[in-house]
Amino acid sequence: MALTRIEFTGFSTPVNFPAPVYDVVKNPVTADGFKLGRKLFYESALSRDNSISCGNCHIQAAGFTQHGHDVSHGVDDRLGNRNSPPIMNLAWSKSFMWDGGVFHLELFPISPITNPVEMDEKMENVLAKLKADKAYEELFYKAYGSKEITGNKVFNALTQFMLLCISSDSKYDSVMRETGVKFNEIEQKGYTLFKNKCSTCHQEPLFTDGTFRNNGLNNTYNPDIGRQAITLDANDQFKFKVPSLRNNAFTVPYMHDGRFTSLDQVLEHYSTGITNSPTLDPLLKQNGTPGLSLNAEQKMALKAFLNTLNDKHFITRKDLSENHEK
Ligand code: HEC
Numbered sequence: 379m380a381l382t383r384i385e386f387t388g389f390s391t392p393v394n395f396p397a398p399v400y401d402v403v404k405n406p407v408t409a410d411g412f413k414l415g416r417k418l419f420y421e422s423a424l425s426r427d428n429s430i431s432c433g434n435c436h437i438q439a440a441g442f443t444q445h446g447h448d449v450s451h452g453v454d455d456r457l458g459n460r461n462s463p464p465i466m467n468l469a470w471s472k473s474f475m476w477d478g479g480v481f482h483l484e485l486f487p488i489s490p491i492t493n494p495v496e497m498d499e500k501m502e503n504v505l506a507k508l509k510a511d512k513a514y515e516e517l518f519y520k521a522y523g524s525k526e527i528t529g530n531k532v533f534n535a536l537t538q539f540m541l542l543c544i545s546s547d548s549k550y551d552s553v554m555r556e557t558g559v560k561f562n563e564i565e566q567k568g569y570t571l572f573k574n575k576c577s578t579c580h581q582e583p584l585f586t587d588g589t590f591r592n593n594g595l596n597n598t599y600n601p602d603i604g605r606q607a608i609t610l611d612a613n614d615q616f617k618f619k620v621p622s623l624r625n626n627a628f629t630v631p632y633m634h635d636g637r638f639t640s641l642d643q644v645l646e647h648y649s650t651g652i653t654n655s656p657t658l659d660p661l662l663k664q665n666g667t668p669g670l671s672l673n674a675e676q677k678m679a680l681k682a683f684l685n686t687l688n689d690k691h692f693i694t695r696k697d698l699s700e701n702h703e704k
Pocket residue numbers: 419424430431432433434435436450451452453458460461462463464465468471473474475476477486487490491495496497536540
């Protein structure tokens with residue numbers, strides 16, 4: 379069977395999305411830059427023992443997360459202390475990592491490459507390995523007009539690939555774009571509840587407001603002070619970046635440490651499991667008591683709505699896959 383070629387369209391903002399935060403003029407996504415970035419994203423030479431690529435922890439079929447692992451597994455199967463977040467809609471992110479420790483997407487890849495529990499490699503070795511591989515000469519030439527391989531080019535190309543990991547084709551998006559698709563009754567109920575109880579933090583249409591908040595997880599499961607480690611401010615204790623809720627069907631497990639394995643557990647957490655602490659977000663208290671006390675019907679409706687945020691197209695797009703068309 380012949381593969382259908384996918385037309386390269388570059389970066390464009392989905393009609394129901396706001397303007398991106400990332401300056402797409404500064405590092406324009408070109409067809410050749412994107413292709414080079416994709417090859418690098420799936421390149422295990424980026425790791426010390428050539429065993430792990432970015433794509434090992436950010437798996438497309440799992441919405442670019444590491445399915446089935448609560449915390450990430452790197453070189454020598456070393457464990458990280460956090461759950462791999464999705465590579466998704468990053469052009470709309472103001473900061474990166476669960477604690478917001480990184481501000482610039484282009485500077486991001488140096489962190490996993492050199493992190494001992496991730497790829498554990500030195501940038502100079504990565505460059506030497508890429509230079510030794512003739513296939514890259516041509517790819518760098520096409521993308522940048524010169525065969526020279528530099529760290530900056532590697533980072534910019536990886537960024538171009540990541541910028542095109544846009545998820546905007548869920549049922550929710552079709553409803554919002556008024557294409558004729560409608561929520562059913564229970565999804566609509568869930569949407570109304572969601573707007574009442576969840577959307578201040580999980581703001582539409584990206585389902586995050588980009589802030590750091592404490593949503594009441596207990597700190598005994600996997601002690602981690604979160605944002606406080608970056609700002610050294612006690613008011614930031616236990617705060618983590620509000621994650622998007624898109625593609626939750628594919629990104630199990632949930633939360634920064636992957637402690638929940640189902641949406642039922644998540645909803646039970648918001649209903650009865652909220653741990654009080656000085657930094658708990660006030661939105662998660664009702665009349666001074668922690669928890670949103672959701673009844674069974676409300677939980678069912680919320681779950682039905684959350685399931686409208688799954689985007690099958692995103693996790694099956696050939697151009698983002700390791701086995702892309704040539
Ligand atoms: C060993 C697993 C592993 C590998 C390999 C890995 N990552 Fe990650 N990635 C993670 C984890 C875990 C986090 C979250 C870390 C944190 O917040 O403390 C993360 C976070 C990210 C983020 C931030 C996303 C956000 O929304 O904040 C980006 C971007 C990213 N990785 C890109 C890459 C790129 C590019 C590569 C390859 C050069 C790569 N990753 C390799 C595990 C991995």
